[in-house]
Amino acid sequence: MGDIGLLLDGFAxxxxxxxxxxxxxxxxxxxxxxxxxxxxxxMTVALLLPLTYSLEPTASLIMFAGIYYGGMYGGSTTSIxxxxxxxxxxxxxxxxxxxxARAGRGAAALATAAIGSFVAGTIATVALTLVAxxxxxxxxxxxxxxxxxLMVVAFLTVAALLGSSPARGLASLAIGLFxxxxxxxxxxxxxxxxxxVPALADGIDVVxxxxxxxxxxxxxxxxxxxxxxxxxxxxxxxxGMTREDWSRSWRPWLRGTAIGFPIGTIPAGGAEVATxxxxxxxxxxxxxKEQFGKGAIEGVAGPEAANNAxxxxxxxxxxxxxxxxxxxxxxIIAAFQSYGIRPGxxxxxxxxxxxxxxxxxxxxxxxxxxVLNLPLARVWVxxxxxxxxxxxxxxxxxxxxGSYSVNALAVDLLLLLALGVLGWLMRRYGYPIAPAIVGLxxxxxxxxxxxxxxxxxxxxxxxxxxxxxxIVAYSSIVVLLxxxxxxxxxxxxxSAELAAAQDRHLVGEQR
Amino acid sequence: xxxxxxxxxxxxxxxxxxDGRAALHRAVEEARLRGLRLVVINASRxxxxxxxxxxxxxxxxxxxxxxxxxxxxxxLRQLPSGAEPADQVVDxxxxxxxxLIVIGMRxxxxxxxxxxxxxxxxxxxxxxxxxxxVKP
Numbered sequence: 001m002g003d004i005g006l007l008l009d010g011f012a013x014x015x016x017x018x019x020x021x022x023x024x025x026x027x028x029x030x031x032x033x034x035x036x037x038x039x040x041x042x043m044t045v046a047l048l049l050p051l052t053y054s055l056e057p058t059a060s061l062i063m064f065a066g067i068y069y070g071g072m073y074g075g076s077t078t079s080i081x082x083x084x085x086x087x088x089x090x091x092x093x094x095x096x097x098x099x100x101a102r103a104g105r106g107a108a109a110l111a112t113a114a115i116g117s118f119v120a121g122t123i124a125t126v127a128l129t130l131v132a133x134x135x136x137x138x139x140x141x142x143x144x145x146x147x148x149x150l151m152v153v154a155f156l157t158v159a160a161l162l163g164s165s166p167a168r169g170l171a172s173l174a175i176g177l178f179x180x181x182x183x184x185x186x187x188x189x190x191x192x193x194x195x196x197v198p199a200l201a202d203g204i205d206v207v208x209x210x211x212x213x214x215x216x217x218x219x220x221x222x223x224x225x226x227x228x229x230x231x232x233x234x235x236x237x238x239x240g241m242t243r244e245d246w247s248r249s250w251r252p253w254l255r256g257t258a259i260g261f262p263i264g265t266i267p268a269g270g271a272e273v274a275t276x277x278x279x280x281x282x283x284x285x286x287x288x289k290e291q292f293g294k295g296a297i298e299g300v301a302g303p304e305a306a307n308n309a310x311x312x313x314x315x316x317x318x319x320x321x322x323x324x325x326x327x328x329x330x331x332i333i334a335a336f337q338s339y340g341i342r343p344g345x346x347x348x349x350x351x352x353x354x355x356x357x358x359x360x361x362x363x364x365x366x367x368x369x370x371v372l373n374l375p376l377a378r379v380w381v382x383x384x385x386x387x388x389x390x391x392x393x394x395x396x397x398x399x400x401x402g403s404y405s406v407n408a409l410a411v412d413l414l415l416l417l418a419l420g421v422l423g424w425l426m427r428r429y430g431y432p433i434a435p436a437i438v439g440l441x442x443x444x445x446x447x448x449x450x451x452x453x454x455x456x457x458x459x460x461x462x463x464x465x466x467x468x469x470x471i472v473a474y475s476s477i478v479v480l481l482x483x484x485x486x487x488x489x490x491x492x493x494x495s496a497e498l499a500a501a502q503d504r505h506l507v508g509e510q511r
Numbered sequence: 512x513x514x515x516x517x518x519x520x521x522x523x524x525x526x527x528x529x530d531g532r533a534a535l536h537r538a539v540e541e542a543r544l545r546g547l548r549l550v551v552i553n554a555s556r557x558x559x560x561x562x563x564x565x566x567x568x569x570x571x572x573x574x575x576x577x578x579x580x581x582x583x584x585x586x587l588r589q590l591p592s593g594a595e596p597a598d599q600v601v602d603x604x605x606x607x608x609x610x611l612i613v614i615g616m617r618x619x620x621x622x623x624x625x626x627x628x629x630x631x632x633x634x635x636x637x638x639x640x641x642x643x644x645v646k647p
Contacts (some may be wrong), residue, residue: 036560082561205544230557230560233561233563384561385562385563386560388559
């Protein structure tokens with residue numbers, strides 16, 4: 001029960017005015033980028049990474065966690081009022097959320113999303129508090145070969161489950177792994193893929209890659225399809241949640257949490273899969289199936305709870321194994337590394353104060369987010385009126401400043417531009433970005449573990465698959481991929497039915 | 512003194528807000544009175560994701576029905592061109608050699624005006640023809 005004491009210590013740290021301020025900045029930024037489509041927490045954390053080098057680790061990690069959680073809250077607002085997802089994890093919310101808003105029940109939809117996010121976020125953070133130390137204790141016993149197995153699992157599932165097709169995911173992962181290889185080999189001192197350019201000898205900085213493919217890529221993408229005209233905004237409406245809304249919402253909130261947290265912890269692509277799963281579960285269990293697609297509150301409450309629960313779930317492998325399962329988590333790992341901290345089983349022992357302050361700040365951040373989002377949705381929507389040239393000019397300025405500040409090398413700016421074009425091409429042709437980022441950050445770690453495992457076993461590759469844990473992990477790939485294909489199919493079926501439902505809806509409107 | 516009754520053009524800047532509606536109503540009256548052809552412009556720079564001044568399809572349909580019912584000849588332009596709304600209105604007036612521009616005015620605080628500027632003011636200053644400014 002020593003964990004409770006440590007958690008209370010964490011609260012004592014997180015409640016200090018300075019850290020409360022950083023948490024507040026984090027959740028405000030997170031909500032803002034969540035509201036803005038195309039700009040997500042991963043890009044924001046990457047942009048802020050160079051700026052936070054001068055901060056102490058606790059402050060900046062509290063801020064990043066706030067951004068991560070905040071993005072999940074903000075995404076629902078755009079989905080509901082604009083019929084455009086603010087975040088990938090809020091795609092499914094557009095269906096019933098926007099239908100509710102069009103029926104004048106926008107306020108109720110926003111409320112169930114915000115309260116559901118709060119309930120799920122809090123319960124999932126409790127689960128994180130209970131599960132993470134236990135996992136960390138077990139993880140200490142893992143050898144290098146076990147890590148290799150875990151990372152292979154993470155690579156394959158992330159690549160297979162994020163994005164439109166496994167082939168595209170694997171291609172994106174390969175890009176990331178390649179970019180991670182550039183630089184000097186730590187063991188032999190050989191230069192790899194540096195083309196004799198001295199600036200590449202230290203490798204391509206994670207910040208440059210992340211900012212390039214996310215920020216510059218997104219800016220180019222938006223610029224390439226600018227003249228589309230404004231999207232009509234559905235008014236929020238006045239009516240809040242009725243008694244019936246509450247009674248229809250609380251079960252989906254809890255079910256969404258129960259679905260989201262485990263999905264987040266296994267390497268299954270973070271929050272998106274969880275939202276689709278929750279949506280189809282709600283529809284199957286509902287007595288009002290015919291309302292789904294036309295404004296069923298369960299279709300907002302469940303997925304919005306699930307994405308927040310998954311966000312907390314993602315932190316379990318992140319903090320205990322150093323294993324990122326989403327793009328934002330990967331960049332948070334990079335943040336840890338920039339402070340010389342290795343996320344992994346020893347984190348709970350070596351950096352106990354930091355970890356518990358971070359976990360405590362998640363509870364605090366959830367309360368802040370509820371207060372910020374419940375009454376202020378109308379204010380957040382005003383962000384969407386910012387002319388996009390201003391917005392992206394600001395982002396590009398930050399991107400260039402940030403990339404330059406890392407090493408103060410002009411070559412980094414050329415790299416930034418080249419990677420921006422790469423990011424634009426990937427977006428343009430439907431390649432998911434997240435596997436590339438995960439590959440970039442996890443690749444070098446996996447390589448290190450692989451070589452250590454081989455060195456310990458005198459280069460015997462059989463050792464990689466002979467430990468019991470590795471056997472379990474490799475066989476779980478088959479299971480995970482099987483489950484993944486099943487989930488994908490569900491997702492596809494759900495979206496097909498959604499499209500059909502929306503068509504019907506439109507036909508109904510025209511009549 | 513005026514040109515042939517049917518050839519003149521009246522340009523009205525419309526937004527789906529009270530001031531825009533007031534402008535449209537007044538424009539219809541003026542067009543009827545002077546026998547002018549009505550050109551309704553709903554301008555937006557089109558570069559923000561959401562623009563409350565940009566009329567959504569339902570509103571456009573409503574305006575069209577209402578204009579049909581007045582029996583006037585009219586044209587409705589709605590094109591996010593990237594230019595400032597004030598420029599779009601003034602340019603359209605110059606292109607059509609309009610006799611009159613009708614715009615709506617709304618109250619904006621001095622700070623708001625400093626930050627966001629005033630479309631009405633720019634139309635008043637830049638237009639080559641008479642401008643009628645209507646308050647809601």
